[in-house]
Amino acid sequence: MEIPLSNKAAILPRDRSQRAESAFQIIILLSALAIVVLLAAIFLSLVLYSLPSLTAFGPSFLVRKTWDPVTGTFGALPFLVGTLLTSFLALLISMPFSLAISIFIGEYFKRGVVSSILKNVTELLAGIPSIIYGFWALFVLVPIVRGFQMKVGIFPYGVGIFTASLILSVMIIPYAASIGREVITLVPSGIKEAAYSLGATRQEVITKVILPYARSGMTAGILLALGRALGETMAVTMVIGNSNRLPHSLFSPGNTMASVIANEFTEATASLYVSSLIEVGLLLFLVTMIINVIGRFIIKKISIGA
Amino acid sequence: MSLFRVRLRIAKDIGFKAMVIVLSFLSVAPLLFILFYVIGNGLSSLNWNFLIEIPKPVGEIGGGIVNSIVGSFLLVIIASLPSIPLGIAAGIYLSEHKESKLTYWGGLAVEVLQGTPSIVIGIIAYLWVVVPMGGFSALSGGIGLGIMMLPMIIKTTEETLNLMPDFLKEAALALGVPYYRTMLRVILPAAASGIMTGVLISVARIAGETAPLLFTAFGNAFMNWNVIKPVNSLPLLIYNYATSPYPEWHRFAWGASCVLVGFVLTLNLSVRIIIKRWKVRF
Amino acid sequence: MESAVLRTVGLSAYYGDNLVVKNVSLSISEDRITAIMGPSGCGKSTLVRCFNRMHELTPGAKIEGQVFLKEEDVYEMNPITVRTRIGMVFQRPNPFPMMTIRDNVIAGYKLNGIKLNRSKRDEIVEASLKEAALWDEVKDYLHKRGTFLSGGQQQRLCIARALAVKPEILLFDEPTSALDPKATAHIERLMTDLKKTATLILVTHNIAQAGRVSDFIAFLYLGELIEFGPKGRLLTTPKDKRTEEFLTGKFG
Ligand SMILES: Nc1ncnc2c1ncn2[C@@H]1O[C@H](COP(=O)(O)OP(=O)(O)OP(=O)(O)O)[C@@H](O)[C@H]1O
Ligand SMILES: [Mg+2]
Numbered sequence: 007m008e009i010p011l012s013n014k015a016a017i018l019p020r021d022r023s024q025r026a027e028s029a030f031q032i033i034i035l036l037s038a039l040a041i042v043v044l045l046a047a048i049f050l051s052l053v054l055y056s057l058p059s060l061t062a063f064g065p066s067f068l069v070r071k072t073w074d075p076v077t078g079t080f081g082a083l084p085f086l087v088g089t090l091l092t093s094f095l096a097l098l099i100s101m102p103f104s105l106a107i108s109i110f111i112g113e114y115f116k117r118g119v120v121s122s123i124l125k126n127v128t129e130l131l132a133g134i135p136s137i138i139y140g141f142w143a144l145f146v147l148v149p150i151v152r153g154f155q156m157k158v159g160i161f162p163y164g165v166g167i168f169t170a171s172l173i174l175s176v177m178i179i180p181y182a183a184s185i186g187r188e189v190i191t192l193v194p195s196g197i198k199e200a201a202y203s204l205g206a207t208r209q210e211v212i213t214k215v216i217l218p219y220a221r222s223g224m225t226a227g228i229l230l231a232l233g234r235a236l237g238e239t240m241a242v243t244m245v246i247g248n249s250n251r252l253p254h255s256l257f258s259p260g261n262t263m264a265s266v267i268a269n270e271f272t273e274a275t276a277s278l279y280v281s282s283l284i285e286v287g288l289l290l291f292l293v294t295m296i297i298n299v300i301g302r303f304i305i306k307k308i309s310i311g312a
Numbered sequence: 313m314s315l316f317r318v319r320l321r322i323a324k325d326i327g328f329k330a331m332v333i334v335l336s337f338l339s340v341a342p343l344l345f346i347l348f349y350v351i352g353n354g355l356s357s358l359n360w361n362f363l364i365e366i367p368k369p370v371g372e373i374g375g376g377i378v379n380s381i382v383g384s385f386l387l388v389i390i391a392s393l394p395s396i397p398l399g400i401a402a403g404i405y406l407s408e409h410k411e412s413k414l415t416y417w418g419g420l421a422v423e424v425l426q427g428t429p430s431i432v433i434g435i436i437a438y439l440w441v442v443v444p445m446g447g448f449s450a451l452s453g454g455i456g457l458g459i460m461m462l463p464m465i466i467k468t469t470e471e472t473l474n475l476m477p478d479f480l481k482e483a484a485l486a487l488g489v490p491y492y493r494t495m496l497r498v499i500l501p502a503a504a505s506g507i508m509t510g511v512l513i514s515v516a517r518i519a520g521e522t523a524p525l526l527f528t529a530f531g532n533a534f535m536n537w538n539v540i541k542p543v544n545s546l547p548l549l550i551y552n553y554a555t556s557p558y559p560e561w562h563r564f565a566w567g568a569s570c571v572l573v574g575f576v577l578t579l580n581l582s583v584r585i586i587i588k589r590w591k592v593r594f
Numbered sequence: 595m596e597s598a599v600l601r602t603v604g605l606s607a608y609y610g611d612n613l614v615v616k617n618v619s620l621s622i623s624e625d626r627i628t629a630i631m632g633p634s635g636c637g638k639s640t641l642v643r644c645f646n647r648m649h650e651l652t653p654g655a656k657i658e659g660q661v662f663l664k665e666e667d668v669y670e671m672n673p674i675t676v677r678t679r680i681g682m683v684f685q686r687p688n689p690f691p692m693m694t695i696r697d698n699v700i701a702g703y704k705l706n707g708i709k710l711n712r713s714k715r716d717e718i719v720e721a722s723l724k725e726a727a728l729w730d731e732v733k734d735y736l737h738k739r740g741t742f743l744s745g746g747q748q749q750r751l752c753i754a755r756a757l758a759v760k761p762e763i764l765l766f767d768e769p770t771s772a773l774d775p776k777a778t779a780h781i782e783r784l785m786t787d788l789k790k791t792a793t794l795i796l797v798t799h800n801i802a803q804a805g806r807v808s809d810f811i812a813f814l815y816l817g818e819l820i821e822f823g824p825k826g827r828l829l830t831t832p833k834d835k836r837t838e839e840f841l842t843g844k845f846g
Binding site for chain 1: 320322324325327328329331332333334335336338339340342344346347349350380398399401402404405406408409413415417418421422423424425426428429430431433434435436438439440459462466471486487490491492493495496513516517519520521522523527530541547550551553555562565566569572573576577580581584
Binding site: 330410411445479480482483484485486487488489490493494497498592593594 | 646648653674675676677678681682684685688689690691693701702704705706707741752754757759
């Protein structure tokens with residue numbers, strides 16, 4: 007006699023408690039399945055409702071510069087450019103800061119009051135809604151940027167790509183820093199000690215041993231932070247200036263994929279217009295999905311390795 | 313090695329540390345500044361009437377945000393009702409069937425859902441609920457927010473259950489307790505504090521979401537308890553008032569921001585403090 | 595030979611493809627203490643976990659052969675019934691941390707959804723705790739959580755919990771290896787007393803312990819049952835060289 011096993015053996019229907027047993031198994035199975043189905047349904051709905059736009063414009067949707075609801079011509083290039091500019095700029099601005107926090111709590115002050123305060127404060131602030139960041143940016147950052155623009159003699163919009171990047175960089179610091187800390191603490195102490203025993207200073211250990219060792223983790227952290235930045239909607243919407251023209255400088259107003267949807271979705275009535283906005287949503291969904299999956303994959307790989 | 317080079321390296325070491333410390337505190341500064349700015353601007357608008365009245369039209373003095381508070385409350389309830397049980401059940405599956413294919417795909421789906429921009433979830437709630445129902449509603453907004461909280465609940469459930477020691481389950485099973493009862497009556501209660509943390513933090517999170525509500529819950533200047541009618545929520549109110557041209561509306565929005573931030577921070581803080589006490593120690 | 599309450603026929607157990615219990619045939623006598631000994635990793639725990647169908651809960655685990663509980667094939671029975679009739683006490687004391695001492699004792703009823711009226715409940719709690727020699731120490735703290743108890747007390751609480759559902763057989767998997775000598779002595783005395791109520795199967799590393807409490811000893815080596823017999827004979831005149839080497843401390 008052989009009993010092939012796992013807890014399945016316990017769920018052969020026999021009496022009432024075994025019926026409850028199988029009901030429980032089925033419920034949790036269906037719930038897990040529901041998540042996969044939900045994601046598939048999200049993707050399929052986006053594709054389905056993008057079809058009019060997909061068939062009307064094809065791949066040229068990605069490279070066309072005009073987005074004109076009046077004539078019914080839709081090209082997403084301005085938003086792709088706007089999204090890439092704001093996200094990368096934000097990443098660039100925030101990088102030294104998030105790296106510093108990661109090193110601070112991941113290496114210099116692993117324990118202790120200061121680092122726990124810093125950690126808790128950043129975590130709490132990461133929980134502040136993005137609408138608040140947007141509101142603050144609109145009333146504090148925009149006038150500052152406007153003042154700067156007047157001083158250097160460019161048109162003082164105040165709002166625009168640069169302002170959006172600034173607030174975005176503030177918003178992603180806590181997120182990037184927490185991934186950075188995780189990655190840094192994964193570096194095995196053995197190789198650090200080896201470097202110290204050779205007479206290296208702390209700074210040399212950090213820049214020549216820890217950071218290179220944590221390189222792939224850092225890449226993952228950057229990707230995940232990028233994924234965050236790409237999809238951030240409200241704060242950007244409030245300060246980017248809502249212009250559908252291709253931005254010609256960092257200070258020009260623009261739109262990101264997320265902000266154009268936020269700004270125009272309720273006004274869109276023509277079906278091709280709605281469909282084009284949904285296609286922008288589909289693009290955003292796909293891009294963030296790919297970035298997140300790659301980032302998570304790297305993180306998982308290095309945490310198993312450690 | 314020359315003494316000079318050693319000195320140089322030590323100087324670099326000190327300089328680097330100083331830079332790390334300065335940059336770290338610099339990066340917290342704007343965050344704290346935002347917090348104090350909101351509180352500083354908002355506190356003056358706060359009074360009892362602000363919390364219990366509905367907004368007044370432009371030009372009239374006074375009014376309050378009670379309809380937005382009620383709306384936010386409704387939305388959170390609608391989101392939580394299906395998402396909490398579904399998320400916990402899915403989390404149980406993911407932690408109990410580590411080898412299964414579905415766990416692999418489910419885990420991936422959770423990651424992707426968590427990274428999905430909230431505005432995209434808004435589109436989905438619009439397509440799935442607003443379009444078939446023919447109008448904006450609290451229901452559609454709640455469903456959007458519910459989708460947003462799912463991955464967070466699933467993840468914390470899975471992670472908390474993974475931390476449960478095997479001996480707990482063995483103790484119950486060896487007493488002849490069926491597997492499902494072991495999970496429901498032993499493992500889940502022991503994991504309750506962890507799961508609650510995840511649930512409350514996800515509530516704090518969706519309570520501040522705006523993007524999925526723009527074209528679902530939509531906003532409403534009046535009091536509404538009806539789930540198939542549009543409702544206002546605190547973030548929606550802040551958005552609409554902050555982007556309006558009227559200074560008195562801006563003040564109003566600062567007041568609402570203060571309430572929202574207060575709610576979110578209190579929830580986050582108290583979760584961290586209270587849950588620690590509840591935690592079952594092994 | 596006395597009547598066998600538990601009998602295995604050609605029992606083998608696997609983790610995945612890894613065979614860890616090899617073709618074991620064994621008869622356990624009623625109301626006696628049978629010790630299962632052998633070096634670490636030889637499959638003692640796995641063997642006893644096959645008796646109450648705990649082994650199958652490990653993913654990838656597999657079983658061949660038969661286990662009879664009073665002529666009934668355990669693997670034809672409902673696993674839930676098997677586990678109420680064959681209780682188990684683990685190496686590490688594992689009271690339920692979120693339950694009071696009282697609820698821990700009647701956990702077998704509570705968790706199975708069996709309602710007890712107050713007097714019945716109190717009766718079971720008192721009787722089980724007395725049997726586990728813990729009553730006097732905890733009778734005033736029944737409403738408190740069991741986690742403040744000492745390790746030895748926690749282990750006796752676990753024994754009371756197992757006894758409360760009135761099992762015919764009690765499996766002890768190294769019940770004293772996490773305890774100090776005094777608590778160990780206490781548990782050993784308790785085991786000898788429990789012989790009146792149930793058949794005991796004791797997994798142990800400790801030769802002296804087996805000598806003190808057991809009636810029969812089974813010696814397991816690399817998953818095989820090498821020798822089985824009355825304690826006196828096995829400890830003084832082992833037939834197999836491997837048993838002798840184990841007893842003289844050559845390995846394990
Ligand atoms: N969950 C498991 N998965 C895979 N292999 C296992 C598992 N548990 C135990 N094993 C293997 O099965 C063999 C027998 O283990 P078992 O725990 O039964 O030994 P034991 O005699 O009880 O040892 P000890 O005296 O250390 O408790 C060991 O080689 C062990 O590595
Ligand atoms: Mg063992």
